Amino acid sequence: MTNFRWYNPMSWRFFGYNDPATGDYVEVDLSVGGKGTKAGVRVTSKSALTVSIVWSCLKVLSESASGLPWKLYEDVGGVRSLVKGSSPQRRRLLRLLAKPNPYVKWLDLIKAIVVNMGLRGNAFAIIQRSDDDEWIGLIPVSADNIRIDTDDGLLYWANIGGQEAPVSPVNMLHFKLFSTDGIVGLSPIEYQAESIGLARAAQDWSARFMRKGGFTGGYIIYPGFLTKEQQAQIKAKLPDIRQGDVDDLGKMAILQGGPTITPAGMTQKDSQFIESQQFQEEALAGIWGVPLYLTNRARSTSVLGSNLEQQTSGFVTFGLKPYLDAIESELNDKLFGESSMFVEAVVEGLLRADSTARGNYFKTALGGSGGSGWMTINEVRVKENLPVLDGDQYNQVTRWTSNKPDSIGDDNSTGDPANA
Numbered sequence: 156m157t158n159f160r161w162y163n164p165m166s167w168r169f170f171g172y173n174d175p176a177t178g179d180y181v182e183v184d185l186s187v188g189g190k191g192t193k194a195g196v197r198v199t200s201k202s203a204l205t206v207s208i209v210w211s212c213l214k215v216l217s218e219s220a221s222g223l224p225w226k227l228y229e230d231v232g233g234v235r236s237l238v239k240g241s242s243p244q245r246r247r248l249l250r251l252l253a254k255p256n257p258y259v260k261w262l263d264l265i266k267a268i269v270v271n272m273g274l275r276g277n278a279f280a281i282i283q284r285s286d287d288d289e290w291i292g293l294i295p296v297s298a299d300n301i302r303i304d305t306d307d308g309l310l311y312w313a314n315i316g317g318q319e320a321p322v323s324p325v326n327m328l329h330f331k332l333f334s335t336d337g338i339v340g341l342s343p344i345e346y347q348a349e350s351i352g353l354a355r356a357a358q359d360w361s362a363r364f365m366r367k368g369g370f371t372g373g374y375i376i377y378p379g380f381l382t383k384e385q386q387a388q389i390k391a392k393l394p395d396i397r398q399g400d401v402d403d404l405g406k407m408a409i410l411q412g413g414p415t416i417t418p419a420g421m422t423q424k425d426s427q428f429i430e431s432q433q434f435q436e437e438a439l440a441g442i443w444g445v446p447l448y449l450t451n452r453a454r455s456t457s458v459l460g461s462n463l464e465q466q467t468s469g470f471v472t473f474g475l476k477p478y479l480d481a482i483e484s485e486l487n488d489k490l491f492g493e494s495s496m497f498v499e500a501v502v503e504g505l506l507r508a509d510s511t512a513r514g515n516y517f518k519t520a521l522g523g524s525g526g527s528g529w530m531t532i533n534e535v536r537v538k539e540n541l542p543v544l545d546g547d548q549y550n551q552v553t554r555w556t557s558n559k560p561d562s563i564g565d566d567n568s569t570g571d572p573a574n575a
Contacts, residue, residue, distance in 0.1 A: 190345055192352030196359070200274045200299065203344045206354045208436040211450035212443040213273045219475055220482070221265035224501040227252055231495065237542060238496055252498070255293035256283070264295055268330055269478050271298045273443060276340035280328040281313065282489060290490055293328065303339055328489055330481045347442050354435040361432075376415040389414075444474030471505050503539065522553030 191197050203209050227238040227248060240246035254260050259267075264280070271278035275298035283292035302312040302319070311322040311329070331340030344351060375389060440447055446466045479500045487497045517535050522528025531550050533543040543549070 190348040192349050192356075194349070194352040194356035196352040196355045198344055198348040198351050198355070200344055202355065203274060203351050206351060206358060206439070208354065208439045208450060208452070209351065211452075212440055212445040213270050215445050215449045216273055216443060216475060216478060217266040217269040219505070220269045220478055220500070221262045223479075223505070225252065225261065225265070225498060226501055227496060227498055229496045234543065235537060248496070251290070251292065255280075259293075259295060264293060265482070267295045268482060272330055272332055272340070272478060272481065274342070274344050275299070276332045276334075276342040276345075277301070278330040279311070279313075280330075281322055282326045282328060284326065305338060309338065325489070328485050330485050332477065332481065343442055347439075350435065350438050350442070354432075354439060357432055357435065374417045376417060377412055444470065444477075446470050446474075467505065471502055475505075476502070528553040 196202070204213070228235045229238050238245055238249065240249055252261055255264055268278040268280070277298045279296045279298060279301045281294040281296060282290050283294065285291050296313055296315070300314040302314070304310040304312060309324050311324065311327045312319045313322050313327075331338075332343075334340050381389070436450075436452060437447065440450060440452075446469070448463070448466065449470065479502065483497075483499055491497055517530070517538075519526070520528055520530040521532065521535065529552060531552055533549045536543055
C-alpha cells in the first residue's frame with residue numbers, strides 16, 4: 156500500500172509518497188501554473204532550469220551582472236564623480252548598496268533579479284522606507300509571488316507568508332524585459348515554452364534510452380497466430396523491458412518456434428538526436444543572447460583571438476546590457492530620482508580584452524599620433540571610471556600645429572596653423 160506523507164523531512168518539500176515498486180520516496184511537483192507543450196512536457200520556471208542550456212545561460216547572465224562593479228556617482232555640473240562617504244547620509248547609501256538588507260548582499264540581490272527577469276520577464280524588490288521616506292532596505296520577492304493589478308491604476312500584491320499585501324508602485328522596484336504595454340514584461344518561459352519543452356522531452360527520452368541500455372523495444376513476430384496461453388508463455392520467457400533497466404543487461408531468453416525479433420522505433424543515430432539537441436541548445440542560447448562558448452559549447456566556433464573579443468563585446472551589448480539598463484533605470488528612478496546621484500554598472504572590465512586596440516584608440520583621441528585629438532585626459536579617465544585630475548591642463552584638447560602641440564583651452568594658442 157502506498158504511504159503518503161505531507162512533507163519530506165530531508166528537504167522539507169511538501170507532499171510525496173513511497174513508490175511501491177522501488178520503495179523510494181518520490182516528491183510530487185505541485186508548482187502552480189506552467190504551460191503545456193506539444194512535446195507533452197509542462198514548462199514551469201522550476202522545470203525550465205532542469206534543461207542544462209537554460210541553467211547555463213541564466214548562470215552566465217546572473218553571475219556576469221552581479222560580478223560587475225556597481226558604483227554610485229554624482230552628477231556635478233555635467234561631470235560625474237564617485238560618491239564617497241563624506242557624510243552620514245552618503246555612508247548609509249554606500250552601506251545599503253553593499254548589503255541592502257541584513258540577510259542579502261548586493262551580489263545576491265542582483266543574481267536574484269536577473270534570474271527572475273530571465274525566467275519570468277519580471278523581477279521585484281520591495282523598498283523599505285523610514286518615517287522620513289528615506290529608503291533603508293530592499294527585500295527581493297520572487298516573481299511568482301507578485302500579482303500586478305491594473306484594474307484601477309497600478310497596484311502590486313505581494314504574497315508573503317501565504318497572505319497578500321498591497322504595495323504601491325512607489326515602494327516596489329519592478330525590473331522588466333521588453334513588454335507590450337510597458338507594465339508587465341514578457342516571460343521567456345511562457346512564450347518560448349515549446350522550445351524549452353522540446354529540449355526537456357529530448358532530455359527525458361535520452362535518460363530513458365540510457366536507463367534501458369539503449370534498447371528501444373521491439374516486436375516478436377511468429378509465422379502464425381498464437382493463442383493467449385502461448386503469448387503468456389513467451390512473455391514469461393522474456394525480461395519485462397518496461398520494468399528493466401541497466402541491471403538487466405545480459406539477460407537471455409529461450410524462444411522456440413522460429414520467431415523474428417524486429418526492433419521498434421528509431422535509434423539515436425537514425426533520429427539525429429545529437430544534431431537535434433545541438434539545434435535546440437543554439438535556439439535556447441539565442442533566447443537569452445548568450446554565446447555558446449560561454450556555456451562551454453563552442454563546437455565549430457572559434458574562441459581564439461579577435462573572434463572571442465568580438466563575441467564577448469556582442470554579449471555585453473546585446474545579451475547583458477538590456478538587464479543592466481533595466482536595473483539601473485529602476486534603481487535610479489525609485490531610489491535616487493530626486494537627487495543628482497545615480498547607480499551604474501561598470502562594464503568596461505568585460506570589454507578590456509583587446510587592451511592594445513583600446514590603448515591605441517585613446518592615444519589617438521588624446522592627439523598622441525601626430526594628429527589633432529578630440530578628448531581630454533579627464534574625459535579618458537572618466538571613460539575608464541577613474542577620478543578626474545585637478546588642473547586645467549587635464550581638461551584641454553591637444554591640437555597639433557607644424558611641430559608642436561597646442562591646446563584649445565589656451566588663449567595664446569588656438570591650434571590654428573595660421574596663428575602658429
